[in-house]
Amino acid sequence: MRSEFLPDPVPEDVIGRLLAAAHHAPSVGFMQPWNFIVVRDEAVRSAVWEAFAKANAEAVEMFSGERQQAYRALKLEGIRTAPVGICVTCDPDRCGEVVLGRTHNSRMDSYSTVCAIQNLWLAARAEGVGVGWVSIFHERDLKRALGVPERIEIVAWLCVGYVDRLYEEPELAVKGWRQRLPLDELVFADRWGGGV
Incomplete structure (x- = not known):
């Protein structure tokens, strides 16, 4: 959901249920x-929209020809139209320097945070609430706008709100x-490239 948000407020109890679902995600x-x-x-x-707009202007230039026109046609206005934004962050220091399961893969905290985002998204769908994930920004600009400490990673900005309809397929697929x-x-079977 990127541009079809309704102005209707999302009740506190609904936001609470979405956050509770996110908080019950598995984590390494x-x-x-x-x-x-x-x-x-x-x-x-x-x-936050200003941070997005700056990065989005840069992103447009990364595409060319028909792909650039298709990109420009996408309505990426959820930050302004969704009644709620949720910034999801990851604290790499939450459990100290040595963390069970993160001893050999330092990204496991970020991956665990993504599990929380998926739980939130699934709960939103069950509530009839649309979600759009905005990733087009320079992290430093978003940190400045939200007062996020330097050591904290921003994983997602989620646009959250009611919509007139939920797509049956991902919006980017629907829009071509x-x-x-x-x-x-x-x-694959047993090894990379192995036939099933």
Whole structure:
């Protein structure tokens, strides 16, 4: 959901259920590295939109020809139109320097935070609430807008709100940006490239 948000407020109890679902996500070493900044304030959302707009202008130039035109046609306005923004962060220091399950892969805290985002997204769908994940920003600009400490990683800005309809397929597929890849092309047997 990127541009079809309705102005209707999302009740506190609904936001509470979404955050509770996120907080019950699995995490490696049970580190629970996430924090959630729930943003409704217009001035803060405007500052976040400015960070997005700067990066989005750069992103447009990374595409060329028809792809650039298709990119420009996408309505990426959820930051301004969704009544709620939720910034999901990851605290790499939550459990100290040595964390069960993160001893050999330092990204496990970020991956665990993504599990929380998926739980939130699934709970939102069950509540009839739309979610859009904004990733087009320079992290330093978003940290400045939200007062996030330097050591904290921003994993997602989620636009959250009611919509007139929930898509049956991902919005980018519906709008022709890209289609779902066939599963049988993505599954290998026993080793990379091995036929199933």
